[in-house]
Every structure is written in C-alpha cells, then in structure tokens.
Amino acid sequence: MFFSRLAVLCTLPFLALGAKKRAVSSNFALYAYSEGFGGIPLFYADGYAYIGEVNQSNSSDAATVAFSLGSDDVWVGNPNTTLLTNATAPSWSNVTFYVPDDTTPDKRIGFLSSDESTDGAIETGFSFYGSTAVLIGETGALESNFFSLQISDRVHRLYWNDTSLGQVPIILRSVAPSNPPN
Ligand SMILES: *[C@@H]1O[C@H](CO)[C@@H](O)[C@H](O)[C@H]1NC(C)=O
Numbered sequence: 001m002f003f004s005r006l007a008v009l010c011t012l013p014f015l016a017l018g019a020k021k022r023a024v025s026s027n028f029a030l031y032a033y034s035e036g037f038g039g040i041p042l043f044y045a046d047g048y049a050y051i052g053e054v055n056q057s058n059s060s061d062a063a064t065v066a067f068s069l070g071s072d073d074v075w076v077g078n079p080n081t082t083l084l085t086n087a088t089a090p091s092w093s094n095v096t097f098y099v100p101d102d103t104t105p106d107k108r109i110g111f112l113s114s115d116e117s118t119d120g121a122i123e124t125g126f127s128f129y130g131s132t133a134v135l136i137g138e139t140g141a142l143e144s145n146f147f148s149l150q151i152s153d154r155v156h157r158l159y160w161n162d163t164s165l166g167q168v169p170i171i172l173r174s175v176a177p178s179n180p181p182n
C-alpha cells in the first residue's frame, strides 16, 4: 500500500506540498515503515543514520534522534534523552541530517556536526508530505528514496537511492506506530 502511494508522491509537483506541509510540528522523531517494518525509530550512531533498536548498536554514542526544524528546511538532530538506556550522555548535538547526492559513491545517510562538511551532502530541502518525510528535489519534485540494509540483529543502516547491496525501500514518517513494533 505504501509503495503505490509513494509512486504517486514522487511525481507530485512542488505546489502540492503547500497545503500539507505544516501537518508536522517543529519537533519530531522519524519512524521507518515498509512491508517489513511497522514503525521502528531512527537513531544516530557514529555519524550515520540507522533504524532499529538503539540498544543493539555497537556504538556507545548511539541514541534515537529528536529532530527540530532549522532554517532552509534543514533538519537538526539531538539525542532523545528520554530513551537513553545508558547513563552516559552521547557526545553529539545539533547535528544536521543529510543524504548523498547523485555524484557521491557512498550512499549512506548521515549527520554532520557544525564543524564538519562532506562532498555531495544534501542538507537542505527536507519536508513532509502529510507525515511522510520527503526531499524537495531541484525540479521541485518530492523525492522519497530511503532504503535500509540489515547490518546486525535489529539494526539496519539507512541509504539514499541505492539497492546495490540488497537494500529494501522504506518510508520515514513522523508518526509513531499505534502498537509497539516487534
Ligand atoms: C532493547 O530495546 C528494546 C526496545 O525498546 C527492548 O524491548 C529490549 O528489551 C532492549 N534490550 C536490552 C538488552 O536492553
């Protein structure tokens, strides 16, 4: 169901966005949905974006991400401290969400701190269609090219527009599942 809707979504012109853009508040979390996932949270670990159970990450700095809106449709991430299972606070804050552009060979989705930059990182133009996360492309088209790859038990890494390793398509939404996922 999500995927037939997604195909339509990707072809919608920019103007279609206006009416629905403010459905999401300025502070939000992201949850992954697909045929396999009923809404699992997005977390940060070592500069990259993952979905799954943060306590299964091998990074001591991992935490689910509390997003807020920056200027130019930038999404700023901070650790969601209400979910931390570990007393040690993560060392990262105010990181900027990015996806790689077409010219970038590394298709992982990640976060940059204010003193970092990386070639080909798209950091502006993120928005929502309803509660579904999209990137507004250069032509104004809404793009949702999120994919995930399982890397360990209950941890999946996020990629943009890449199926070369067997990644599966997902949708990111700002809405938590009504029942906790298994
Ligand atoms: C990890 O988190 C999940 C979901 O919050 C929870 O069900 C599970 O018990 C946790 N596992 C450990 C080892 O803390």
Ligand SMILES: *[C@@H]1O[C@H](CO)[C@@H](O)[C@H](O)[C@H]1NC(C)=O
Binding pocket: 058, 059, 151, 152
């Ligand atoms: C964590 O796990 C990933 C994937 O299994 C691996 O690539 C990475 O090197 C590991 N990191 C650490 C710090 O062990």
Ligand SMILES: *[C@@H]1O[C@H](CO)[C@@H](O)[C@H](O)[C@H]1NC(C)=O
Binding pocket: 055, 059, 060, 085, 086, 087, 088
């Ligand atoms: C908790 O923090 C300690 C110290 O930073 C770290 O060694 C450990 O791996 C962390 N545990 C979890 C589950 O994140």
Ligand SMILES: *[C@@H]1O[C@H](CO)[C@@H](O)[C@H](O)[C@H]1NC(C)=O
Binding pocket: 027, 028, 029, 065, 066, 067, 080, 081, 082, 083
């Ligand atoms: C932080 O996590 C809690 C518990 O899951 C959730 O209710 C809350 O919406 C999250 N806050 C943000 C800003 O993501």
Ligand SMILES: *[C@@H]1O[C@H](CO)[C@@H](O)[C@H](O)[C@H]1NC(C)=O
Binding pocket: 093, 094
């Ligand atoms: C994060 O950004 C906010 C808003 O710009 C600012 O008030 C806060 O001091 C920043 N925090 C850190 C740790 O840089």
Ligand SMILES: *[C@@H]1O[C@H](CO)[C@@H](O)[C@H](O)[C@H]1NC(C)=O
Binding pocket: 102, 143, 145, 161
């Ligand atoms: C997706 O990647 C392919 C190359 O693998 C590229 O031709 C295409 O333009 C990309 N699409 C988007 C929307 O970035």
